[in-house]
Amino acid sequence: MGQHLVVCVVYPDLLGTYGDGGNGLILAKRAAWRGIDVELVQAPSDRPLPEADLYTIGGGEDGPQVRAATTLAEEGTLARRVEEGAVVLGVCAGFQLIGRSFPDASDRPQEGLGLLDLTTRKGSGARAVGELVATPFAAAPSAGTGVSLPRLTGFENHGGVSVVGPHAQPLARVELGVGNGGGDGTEGAWSGRVLGTYLHGPVLARNTALADLLLGWALGRASAPVDAVADLEPLDDYEELALRAERLEAVGAPDAHGWRRVLDRVRRRD
């Protein structure tokens, strides 16, 4: 029998403000389209967190973010599952709360889960709101055998500014927008199989290679090196490529024409 994969959307009642619950749906669909036996679980904050292989944590407002972090810390399942090799995607509030600390609405530091070496404080300038484009660093985990992650597209909306510590690695270099905002021009962070980003979109709708990286981790052995992602059957990503091309062109991102060429090729195939 094939592997049974459980994808869990963490606390959509608290962290459902920015549509990041779509990430769970995208992961489940991309697994199911490949014939993988997958279960998508929505996990409300008033129940024990289910055992899952892959957890997605979305963005939210400051108050619910504190409640989510406190509940997850008291409850303990997420940290244990990460120890056991589970994969985590944290977006915005979900990114900040898997770090070491983040500010509440009154700018008091709150303890994060410490799954990523990341510290967040309130930014002094305007809230970062708008499209965000970032190119993954060469050291970022690859999206499949020898394939590096393509540039990331999404939108950001946050007041927090995050600094990646020495025990995690920044994910990408910002081309457009703010990203982590700590002054080093980076966006997102990862460590082991825990990955965080400021990108909404949902991020996995616009960046299917990232979705497949997370799936590859979750389907591979927990002890495998982060670059040894399970090989996944390619999918026809015409619609996703069209979305990327449209979003990148809308912000005049330099390789938009490259995506246009990819799209033209895909169209000719139809």
Ligand code: GLN
């Ligand atoms: N409340 C956090 C901030 O403003 C996270 C916002 C979000 O999740 N979009 O930085």
